[in-house]
Amino acid sequence: MTAVINASAAGVIATAREAGAQVGQVLAARNGILGVLRETLIDTAALSAMDLERLRTTPGGAFGSCRFDLDALEVNPAQYERLFAVLATHDIGYLLYNGGNGSMETCRQIQEAADRRGYALTVVGVPKTIDNDIVLTDCCPGFGSAAKYLATSVREVGLDLRAMTTRGGRAFVLEVMGRNAGWLAAACDLASEAGYCAPHLILMPEVVFDEAAFLERVRVITEAHGACVIVAAEGIKGPDGRVLSMQEQNAKGYVQLGGAGEVVAQRIHQALGYKVHYAVADYLQRAARHLASRTDAAQAFAVGKAAVRRALGGRRGVIGLKRISDVPYRWRTTQHSFESVANLERKLPPEFIAPDGFGVTEAFRVWCRPLIAGEDFPRFRDGLPDYLHLRLACVPRQLSHYEA
Numbered sequence: 001m002t003a004v005i006n007a008s009a010a011g012v013i014a015t016a017r018e019a020g021a022q023v024g025q026v027l028a029a030r031n032g033i034l035g036v037l038r039e040t041l042i043d044t045a046a047l048s049a050m051d052l053e054r055l056r057t058t059p060g061g062a063f064g065s066c067r068f069d070l071d072a073l074e075v076n077p078a079q080y081e082r083l084f085a086v087l088a089t090h091d092i093g094y095l096l097y098n099g100g101n102g103s104m105e106t107c108r109q110i111q112e113a114a115d116r117r118g119y120a121l122t123v124v125g126v127p128k129t130i131d132n133d134i135v136l137t138d139c140c141p142g143f144g145s146a147a148k149y150l151a152t153s154v155r156e157v158g159l160d161l162r163a164m165t166t167r168g169g170r171a172f173v174l175e176v177m178g179r180n181a182g183w184l185a186a187a188c189d190l191a192s193e194a195g196y197c198a199p200h201l202i203l204m205p206e207v208v209f210d211e212a213a214f215l216e217r218v219r220v221i222t223e224a225h226g227a228c229v230i231v232a233a234e235g236i237k238g239p240d241g242r243v244l245s246m247q248e249q250n251a252k253g254y255v256q257l258g259g260a261g262e263v264v265a266q267r268i269h270q271a272l273g274y275k276v277h278y279a280v281a282d283y284l285q286r287a288a289r290h291l292a293s294r295t296d297a298a299q300a301f302a303v304g305k306a307a308v309r310r311a312l313g314g315r316r317g318v319i320g321l322k323r324i325s326d327v328p329y330r331w332r333t334t335q336h337s338f339e340s341v342a343n344l345e346r347k348l349p350p351e352f353i354a355p356d357g358f359g360v361t362e363a364f365r366v367w368c369r370p371l372i373a374g375e376d377f378p379r380f381r382d383g384l385p386d387y388l389h390l391r392l393a394c395v396p397r398q399l400s401h402y403e404a
Contacts, residue, residue: 002128002142003059003149003289004300006388008098010056011304012126013044022312027090030394031064033097033106037079037404039086042392054388056301057378059289062390068404069102070109073116080113082402087121089398094122094311096304100129100140101343104318108338111316124307125318125338128300130286132183135346136336137320141303142286144296144371147187149288150176150281151372154231155191157279158198161227170227171218171268172198173278175261176285178233180205181347184285185233186360187368198229203264205235206348207357209244215271217358222274232260258282290385294374295329306333318342329370 009028016023028042029035042063047055055062073080087095097107107125114121127134132143154174161172176184182204191198200221203209221228234257237243245259258280265278303319310319318341324330352364378385 001059001061001065001283002130002286002300003145003292004141004297005060005098005128006058006062007056007297007300008126008128008141008304008307009062010052011301012096012308013047013055014052015305015308019308019312023094023308024091027092027395028063032066032068032099032103033070034066034068034404035064036086036095037082038402039089039397039399040394041086041090043395044392046392051388054379054386055390056297057289057292057376057385058387059287062388070106073109073113079404083110084114084117084119085399087119090395093120094124094308096124096126096307096311098126098128098304100127100131101134101341101345104134104338105342107318108342111338122311122314122316123338124311124316124335125341126303126307127319130184131177131179131181133181133346134318134320135341135344136318137334138323138331139299139321139371141296141300141321143183143187144293144299145288145291146177146184146285147190147368148293148296148372149291150174150184150188150231150285151191152291153281154188154199154229155193155197158191158229161198161229162225167226169222169272169274171222171230171265171272171274171276172227173230173232173261173265173268173276174199175232175234175258175278175280177281178205179235179257180345181235182206182233183348185231186348186352186364187372188231189360190365190368190372196225199231200225200228201230201358202360203230203232203236203260203358204348204353205233205237206353207236209236209238210357211238211267214358215268218268218274219272222272228274230264232264234258234260236260236264289378289387292376292378293372294376295371297376299331302333306335310335326366326370329373 030040104125111123130142130146261278265276320334
C-alpha cells in the first residue's frame with residue numbers, strides 16, 4: 001500500500017475510458033488476485049469524474065489488497081483453471097496488476113500460463129512500493145510521498161528534541177520500513193539543514209550494525225549537541241546476519257519485522273544512560289496522503305496511464321520510470337520484461353552510502369530531492385482530508401463459489 005496507490009488506479013480508469021469501445025468494461029478485482037479467483041469484480045463505470053479525482057487523492061487501496069502468491073502452474077493447475085475461467089467468463093483481455101516485486105512475479109506467472117494455453121491476454125505490471133526496491137526503475141510510485149512524510153517528521157521531531165534537551169542527554173529513534181533496502185531510512189537525511197540538525201545517524205540494512213561504533217557516535221553527538229536523533233530501518237542486521245528484531249514468522253517463512261527501534265533505544269540507554277524515546281512509523285509512512293509529493297502523485301498517475309496504452313498496443317511487461325535529468329528533474333515512463341524485474345530486489349548502491357555507514361552521500365541527496373518535491377493536497381472538509389470511501393457492488397457472479 002502507498003499514499004498514491006489510488007492515483008495509479010485513477011490513471012488506469014481515466015485512460016481506459018478515453019479509449020472507449022477498444023476497452024469496454026473496466027473491472028477492478030477486490031483484493032487483488034484473490035478477487036479474480038473469487039470472482040469478486042467491481043464495475044468502475046459508476047465512478048464519476050469527481051469520484052476519480054477524489055480517488056486520485058485518497059490513500060490505501062480503494063479496491064482492497066492481498067498478500068497472496070499464486071502457486072506454480074505445475075503444482076496447482078486447478079488454480080489456473082479457475083483463474084482463466086473467470087477471465088474468459090467476463091471477456092477479459094487485459095490484466096493490469098499493481099504491486100511490488102512479488103506482484104510482478106504474479107504477472108509473469110499469469111502471462112506465461114495464458115501463452116501456454118493460447119488465451120489472448122496482455123498482462124502489464126503497474127509498480128508501487130514505498131520500499132523503492134523494484135529494479136530497472138529510477139524510483140517506485142509511493143516512495144516519494146513516504147520519504148517526504150518521514151523527512152518532515154524527522155525535521156519536526158529534531159526541533160522538538162532540541163527545545164527540551166537537558167544536561168543528562170537524550171536520544172530519539174525512529175523506526176521506518178525497509179526489510180533489506182534502506183531507501184526510506186536514507187531519505188530521512190533530507191531533513192537535515194546543517195550538521196547539528198536531525199537526523200544525526202541513519203542505520204540501513206545494507207550496512208552491518210556495529211554496536212560499539214554506533215554507541216560511540218551517539219555519545220560524541222550527544223555531548224556536542226545535547227541530543228541525538230537516529231533513524232533505523234526495520235531490517236538492520238548485526239554481524240551474524242540476523243535482524244535485530246522480528247515479530248513473527250508464518251508457515252510460508254515470511255518474517256514480519258518490527259522492534260528494531262526499540263532495541264536500538266534500549267541499547268543506548270543501557271550503555272550510555274541517556275533518556276530515550278522511540279517511535280515506529282509503520283502504516284503512517286505509507287498512508288500519509290495529506291502530505292503527498294506532487295512528483296510522486298504525478299508518477300503514480302502516469303504509470304497507470306502508460307499501463308493502459310501499452311496494454312492496448314499489445315506490449316506486456318512492467319512499467320518503469322526513467323530519469324532524463326536531475327535539474328530540472330525530467331522523467332518518462334518505460335517498460336521492462338517480467339523476467340528482468342520479478343522477485344528481484346534493488347538495494348542502495350555503495351555510492352549512495354556515506355563512507356562511515358551512518359549516513360548518505362551528496363549523490364543520494366541529488367537523486368532523492370526531486371522525488372519529494374511539491375505538494376499535492378487532497379480536498380479538505382471540516383479540517384480533515386475528504387477522502388473517498390467506495391461502496392461499489394461487485395458484478396453478479398456467474399461461476400461457482402471458490403475458496404482461495
